[in-house]
Amino acid sequence: xxxxxxxxxxxxxxxxxxxxxxxxxxxxxxxxxxxxxxxxxxxxxxxxxxxxxxxxxxxxxxxxxxxxxxxxxxxxxxxxxxxxxxxxxxxxxxxxxxxxxxxxxxxxxxxxxxx
Numbered sequence: 396x397x398x399x400x401x402x403x404x405x406x407x408x409x410x411x412x413x414x415x416x417x418x419x420x421x422x423x424x425x426x427x428x429x430x431x432x433x434x435x436x437x438x439x440x441x442x443x444x445x446x447x448x449x450x451x452x453x454x455x456x457x458x459x460x461x462x463x464x465x466x467x468x469x470x471x472x473x474x475x476x477x478x479x480x481x482x483x484x485x486x487x488x489x490x491x492x493x494x495x496x497x498x499x500x501x502x503x504x505x506x507x508x509x510x
Contacts, residue, residue: 402434402484403463409456410442414473418457421474429486459483 406422408415419438426434441448441456451460459470461484470483 400433400464402430402461404434404436404484405451405460405462406436406438407441407448407451407453407456407458407460408438410440412456415457417473417475418459421477421480422459425474425477425480429481461485 404422404426406419408419422436426436439447441453447453448456453460455471457471457473459474459480461468461470464485468483468485470480474480
C-alpha cells in the first residue's frame with residue numbers, strides 16, 4: 396500500500412527511557428516500511444520541553460500524535476502493537492477499505508480472505 400497523503404507526526408518521549416526508545420525504534424520502522432518519505436516526524440522530549448507537552452495536553456509518554464491528515468489522533472504507549480499503530484494512523488483502515496470491506500454495514504464485500 397502506498398500512502399497518498401503527507402503525514403505530520405509528533406512523538407512525545409520522556410528522555411531515553413526504555414519505553415521511549417522502543418517507541419521511537421518501532422515508529423521509525425513503521426515509517427520506513429509504510430510511509431516511504433511522505434511524512435514529517437518531530438520527536439519532543441517532554442523533560443526538556445514541558446511547555447510543549449502542556450500546550451498539546453500530553454499526559455503520558457510515549458505518545459504519538461498524528462497531526463495531519465485530519466482527524467488528529469493520539470496513540471499512547473511504546474507502539475509495539477503494529478496493527479494498533481496502523482489503525483491509529485488510518486493506514487490499516489484505508490488498506491482494508493481498498494480491499495472491499497464495507498464498514499458501514501460491518502460486512503466484507505471483497506476477495507475471500509480464506510482463498
